[in-house]
Amino acid sequence: MKTLRSTPLRLSVLLIAVFTLFMSVGLAMAFWVMRDALAADITLRAEQVIEDLRAIPEPEERLERAHEIISAADPRAMLLRLTIGNQTVGSVPDLPEGINDADATALPEPVADSYLVRRADLAPGALMVAVGRDSVAELSETFVAILGFALLPALMLTSAIGIVVVRRTSARVEAIRGTLHTLAGGTLTARVGSPHPDTDLGDISRDLDRMAEAQESATGALRQIGADIAHDLKTPIQRLAVRLEALGDTNLPEDARDQLDQARTETAQIIDTFQSLLQIAQLEGGQGRDTFGPVDLGALVADMAEIYDASAEDAGIHLTHALNRPLPVTGDRNLLSRLIANLIENALRHAAGTDIHLAVIGRTLIVRDGGAGIPADQRDVVLRRLARLEASRSTPGSGLGLAMVKAIADLHGAALALGDASPGLEVRIAFPD
Ligand SMILES: Nc1ncnc2c1ncn2[C@@H]1O[C@H](COP(=O)(O)OP(=O)(O)OP(=O)(O)O)[C@@H](O)[C@H]1O
Ligand SMILES: [Mg+2]
CATH class of the missing domain: 3.30.565.10 (Histidine kinase-like ATPase, C-terminal domain)
Structure with missing residues (x-):
């Protein structure tokens, strides 16, 4: 519970959370932007082929151009089929009917995982262009890799640094707190003591030690004054007691003797008090331990x-x-x-x-x-x-x-x-x- 209240720990957790949040949001935004750009590029490529073929009016030439395009293209990047009359260019397996133009569809090997399919009626001729969408899948893989190879190690590193910082500062805070408790308990000899590095906590430790030093010498001085007074007065009072004792041995009238007895009781009480005061001062000074x-x-x-x-x-x-x-x-x-x-x-x-x-x-x-x-x-x-x-x-x-x-x-x-x-x-x- 004590660790959970540690300020450095809270700050570290907050920093790591903020860092993770910003990195994740940044990566997600970059991913969406790049995916949209790739999707637009794929659509553009399909439409360019359609326009290219549409621009050739002669059926024979159109078939020839389609053949050129298809032989130059990697089947993973583009597939094409042009049918004019009973002639067909391209060996694309028939794509499932009813597919919306914007949809992607899966095709058997050795072709890409998915394609963007566009159909066009070229009058004469029916054209189907499918552009491979592998680059989009690759983009996702790249981002997963960035996440795994950059973000996770960065997070682990910052967490490790955070733990070290928290441990070190907590130890210093604990030392300061322990010293404060001991001082508050009346043991004025307590000091933080350990070498103070040049940090704010080091400054606090030094100030605390200095304060304890001043407090200890002030209390010591006060105690010394009390003890000195008690000590200096004890001897004359003891002499007074001896004199009163001697006075008791002389011939005194009855009422003077009563007064003398009272004076002796009072003196004994004063001596007791001084003795107790001195003993308390000695005990407080640690004597007897x-x-x-x-x-x-x-x-x-x-x-x-x-x-x-x-x-x-x-x-x-x-x-x-x-x-x-x-x-x-x-x-x-x-x-x-x-x-x-x-x-x-x-x-x-x-x-x-x-x-x-x-x-x-x-x-x-x-x-x-x-x-x-x-x-x-x-x-x-x-x-x-x-x-x-x-x-x-x-x-x-x-x-x-x-x-x-x-x-x-x-x-x-x-x-x-x-x-x-x-x-x-x-x-x-x-x-x-
Ligand atoms: N058992 C008790 N019940 C009620 N009050 C107490 C009791 N013990 C101490 N006190 C109160 O605390 C005060 C301080 O006690 P303390 O023992 O320091 O002094 P004291 O008994 O008056 O004198 P001394 O002990 O020096 O002869 C007492 O004067 C009394 O008012
Ligand atoms: Mg008492």
Whole structure:
């Protein structure tokens, strides 16, 4: 189907169709014109003989002239019979009676395939002239030969060239399209790459690569700024935490201690946020991929269900899991635990009081709850860093859990989809084969 949509293919087919149409129409017109000219010439020749003999009044001379004509003519080109009284010149077998003058008729060997027959009453004498129509048949054969030896090979050649052109351009278009898809999927390192010939598609490939290059360095710079800020602030904030800790060891009035405790919680939250921001930036930069190995997704999900079973029980909810022919995936076990943990914690926090179900089907991981879910138009938004829905403002958290899930899924080349568990949120992560 994809090939049928190819512009070069459509153009080639159109060109070949136009070429065939013009050649066929041209050949047909040439054929009709030449056939008419030949037919007119044949009629003229018959009439000339009739006029020639009619012009001789003397019967003897007329018979003699008829004899001359017939002995000079090739029987395939002309036959003649002149009867005056009881004398006959010419040895033409009697042509079937009732033939219209304009008609052709078939005669036995060794004569031509068909003749144009003309009869004339010369008073005295009855004349019959038959002019061979072989040249018309030969004309048809010539045109069939032109068709076979010129048109068909030309068509085959143009089709072959068309196929080569279509193959080459489709490969280039496919390379460009593939690169665009990969770039759109967030992998900014993708390039068309192959040597670009000096064509319009080559120009597009070069421009696309240049654009991707600029995009990659711009994104890299932005990411670097974010990471630098997080990194530079992390140390002073950690120092602040240490100082607050030290302050706690001193003698403080009760209300100052309350304030201090709150300040310590806030600081811990800030450190967490910075750490998560840094880790997401590192994951987006591809860090961690070199330690990938086979991970038993089924066993991992069973472990995570067990770890969270106690807190689920405390919250009075059921945390169940089901494994349907689980397959191993390639990845980092710690990161994948983090991903599952984030999703379970989200369910515990944002779908409080509803049961949680984990499942693995082949290489697809599913986490489902029975809460309010996430409206379809917000499903892209919540994957961004620091994004939280209005309904969750009162819950603790910094809006980095799902951004981390997305970064881990991307690092593993897995497709992440948020859906509706009606009611509730269903998160699906499909790992590649
Ligand atoms: N299971 C869920 N049901 C309903 N809403 C959800 C669910 N999971 C996430 N959300 C919404 O998506 C937002 C972003 O989730 P995310 O995990 O990124 O941040 P968070 O849970 O608020 O904070 P953090 O995970 O950083 O502690 C949440 O604030 C919440 O509004
Ligand atoms: Mg979360």
